Amino acid sequence: MKYAPRKVYIKESSGYVELSYKDFCRRRKTDQSYMDKLFIPVQGCLLEVMREQYTEFYKDKERWRYLKKLDTNHSLLSLEGFTDSEGNVLDFIIDETVDVAETVVCAVMVDRLKVALPLLSDGEQALVKAIFFEELSEREVGLRLGITQSVVNKRKAKILAKLRTIIEN
Numbered sequence: 001m002k003y004a005p006r007k008v009y010i011k012e013s014s015g016y017v018e019l020s021y022k023d024f025c026r027r028r029k030t031d032q033s034y035m036d037k038l039f040i041p042v043q044g045c046l047l048e049v050m051r052e053q054y055t056e057f058y059k060d061k062e063r064w065r066y067l068k069k070l071d072t073n074h075s076l077l078s079l080e081g082f083t084d085s086e087g088n089v090l091d092f093i094i095d096e097t098v099d100v101a102e103t104v105v106c107a108v109m110v111d112r113l114k115v116a117l118p119l120l121s122d123g124e125q126a127l128v129k130a131i132f133f134e135e136l137s138e139r140e141v142g143l144r145l146g147i148t149q150s151v152v153n154k155r156k157a158k159i160l161a162k163l164r165t166i167i168e169n
Contacts, residue, residue, distance in 0.1 A: 003046055005021050005045050008039070040058075127156060
């Protein structure tokens with residue numbers, strides 16, 4: 001046995017009797033009838049069972065071992081690994097709200113934008129970075145650059161029009 005169980009439950013006429021593993025080992029050495037008893041492991045304990053229960057338990061255990069070996073050999077994934085923190089199986093239904101064409105168009109536009117941004121002047125790049133990447137308001141950008149919010153808004157509109165022209169060509 002790979003481990004010593006916490007308890008051993010022996011079947012007697014009135015029910016089960018709980019023994020420590022040491023007591024069980026002592027009784028097993030002194031009483032030959034303990035050698036004929038069959039046990040199955042249950043939550044770190046040994047439980048005496050009848051021959052049919054013993055046979056069924058190990059038959060089922062061997063079947064699961066065989067299926068797991070097949071899964072491993074065929075690189076199959078078990079859905080048991082796809083559960084949330086509460087043990088509920090995760091939902092694998094396709095999300096139809098996602099528009100694949102729109103996702104592809106966005107990815108292409110992002111690639112074009114990455115090519116277009118370096119074509120802007122340093123000042124224009126700084127303004128785009130502050131508004132869209134640092135998520136500063138036009139007022140905050142104006143304070144940083146020493147200009148008014150309305151000037152920042154006009155510059156932003158011109159830069160966006162310039163980017164649109166670059167991307168479309």
